[in-house]
Structure formats: structure tokens, C-alpha cells
Amino acid sequence: MSSTLRSVLLASALLSTQAAATEFSFISGNPADAFGNSYSQTVGGLTITASAWSTTGHGNRYQTAELEIFSGYGMGVCNRDEGLDCSSSGNKHALDNSGAADLILFSFSSAVQLGQLSLQQFGGDSDLSLWAGSGSLNLEGQKTNDLGWAMAVTNTSRVDNIKTVNLSGFSGTYDWLAVSARVSQLNDFAKLRALQVEAVTSPVPEADNWAMLLAGLGLVGFAVRRRIR
Structure with a gap:
């Protein structure tokens, strides 16, 4: 040569x-109680921002919800039908689809490759729908069908313990990840504990x-x- x-x-x-692995933990640091609140965390120069949404708007369209982090368990959603600080409402303070589909949107400060997601299952079922994309995403007034193709995740074990979701089905790099309780179902409950990604760096x-x-x-x-x- x-x-x-x-x-x-x-x-x-x-x-x-090149890619460097980064893991974000969501089992502490609860944001202030408010619809439309958010939570940010920076690890190794990469910042992740989480916000909560639910299809409680007119025509089952997304509107802002309250993001909740329950110490030791993980991140969930209180939507506008459940009310603020809905931690006493059974499993409804988790990411759920009882009455409406709750969703947590993760936005990254720079493009990432998606690794894995860990969650705490509740109520014997924690199926999910996931989307990922580039650029910015505004969910206000949108329907789930507007987000396009969704990765369906089925947890077959009825045991309520910590589950791991492999995100390798999303190839390429992404600026955001949306995680919802399984669309079109009514019995899924989960709290998101951690997300592992690989920040693309030079x-x-x-x-x-x-x-x-x-x-x-x-x-x-x-x-x-x-x-x-």
C-alpha cells in the first residue's frame, strides 16, 4: 500500500x-408538580430532557402531562384526567394506557445510538410502543398515528420485576426517543428506570x-x- x-x-x-456508552438513571430527582414540567440530566457532556404527554386532549390528541419520578422505582406520568401528583391512584401514576395512552419523550442534546431501556413492571403487564427520530418533535395536538412506525415491545412474564428492553431495532442515530404504554391496549403499567445510549462523538x-x-x-x-x- x-x-x-x-x-x-x-x-x-x-x-x-465513534460511540461512547452513556447511561441515564431515573430513580431519583423528582421535578416540580406541574403539567408540562420536564426533567434534565447531563452525563459525560450529553444532556437528556424528558417530558410527559398523554392522549387526553380533544380527539385523543396529545397534550402535556405531569412527569413524576418515584424514588427507587422510576419515571411515570400523571395525565390531566388523573390530576396532579396522582401517586395515590393505584398504578395510574405509572406510564400507563388506562383511559389514555401516556408517553414520555426523551430529547438528546446531540445525536445518539440507542442501546437499552430498563423499567419496573406493575400490574403484571408492561407492553410498550416506541418511536425514534431526528430533529425536534412537538407532540402538542398530535395523534399516535402521526408519529409513524412504532416498535412494539411485549413483556411476556407476569412477574412484576425489572425488565430490560433492547433498542437495537432502531439502527442509525437519533435526536429523540418516545416511549408509550402500548397503544390500543388498556392494561400496561411501567416506570422507566434507566436508558442507555451511545453518544456519537468525533x-x-x-x-x-x-x-x-x-x-x-x-x-x-x-x-x-x-x-x-
């Missing part, structure tokens, strides 16, 4: 993106690699100039 080609390949490798080359990179690019430029003369 010529030194010029080797330098160009090294340059390509150095400038390519590595910083070492000094000797920079020198080879610049030398390679210089040789490529010289070869191109000779060809066009």
Missing part, C-alpha cells in the same frame, strides 16, 4: 464518528496521527495539482 493511500485511509478513520487524534494526516492530505493535493496541469 502506498504511503499516500495509507495516509488517506488514516485520515478517514480519524475523522469518522475522536481527537494524537499529535503523530495529525502529522501523518496532514502529510497525506498534502500528498493528495500535490497529486491532484499535477494531474490538472
Whole structure:
């Protein structure tokens, strides 16, 4: 392999993106009680922001709900039909689809690859619907069908313990992830405990690699100039 080609390949490798695993935990740090509240957490330079939504609006359209974090258990939703701080309402303070489909929207400060989601099951069932996409997402007034294709997750065990959901079905990179109790069902209850993602970053080359990179690019430029003369 010529030194010029080797330098160009090294340059390509150095400038390519790499992924670093990051895990966010949602078992502490409850936000203030309010419809439309949010929760943010920063780990390793990556910030995640969570907000709560539910199809309690006119025509089963999404409107803001209250995001709740229950210490030691995880993140859930109190929608506008259940009222603020609905922690005494049985399983309805979880992410559920009893009467309306609750949803938690996670937005990332930069693009990520999705890893896995952990949750606490309640009531013997915790099926989910998930969506992911790029850019920003405003759910106000939208229906679930407006979000497009959803990944369906079925938890077959009736034992109420911690479950892990593999998100590898979402290939590529994403700016947001929406997690809902299973759409079109009525008996799913869960609290979201943690989310693992891989932040897409550009590595910083070492000094000797920079020198080879610049030398390679210089040789490529010289070869191109000779060809066009």
C-alpha cells in the first residue's frame, strides 16, 4: 500500500464518528408538580430532557402531562384526567394506557445510538410502543398515528420485576426517543428506570496521527495539482 493511500485511509478513520456508552438513571430527582414540567440530566457532556404527554386532549390528541419520578422505582406520568401528583391512584401514576395512552419523550442534546431501556413492571403487564427520530418533535395536538412506525415491545412474564428492553431495532442515530404504554391496549403499567445510549462523538487524534494526516492530505493535493496541469 502506498504511503499516500495509507495516509488517506488514516485520515478517514480519524475523522469518522465513534460511540461512547452513556447511561441515564431515573430513580431519583423528582421535578416540580406541574403539567408540562420536564426533567434534565447531563452525563459525560450529553444532556437528556424528558417530558410527559398523554392522549387526553380533544380527539385523543396529545397534550402535556405531569412527569413524576418515584424514588427507587422510576419515571411515570400523571395525565390531566388523573390530576396532579396522582401517586395515590393505584398504578395510574405509572406510564400507563388506562383511559389514555401516556408517553414520555426523551430529547438528546446531540445525536445518539440507542442501546437499552430498563423499567419496573406493575400490574403484571408492561407492553410498550416506541418511536425514534431526528430533529425536534412537538407532540402538542398530535395523534399516535402521526408519529409513524412504532416498535412494539411485549413483556411476556407476569412477574412484576425489572425488565430490560433492547433498542437495537432502531439502527442509525437519533435526536429523540418516545416511549408509550402500548397503544390500543388498556392494561400496561411501567416506570422507566434507566436508558442507555451511545453518544456519537468525533475522536481527537494524537499529535503523530495529525502529522501523518496532514502529510497525506498534502500528498493528495500535490497529486491532484499535477494531474490538472
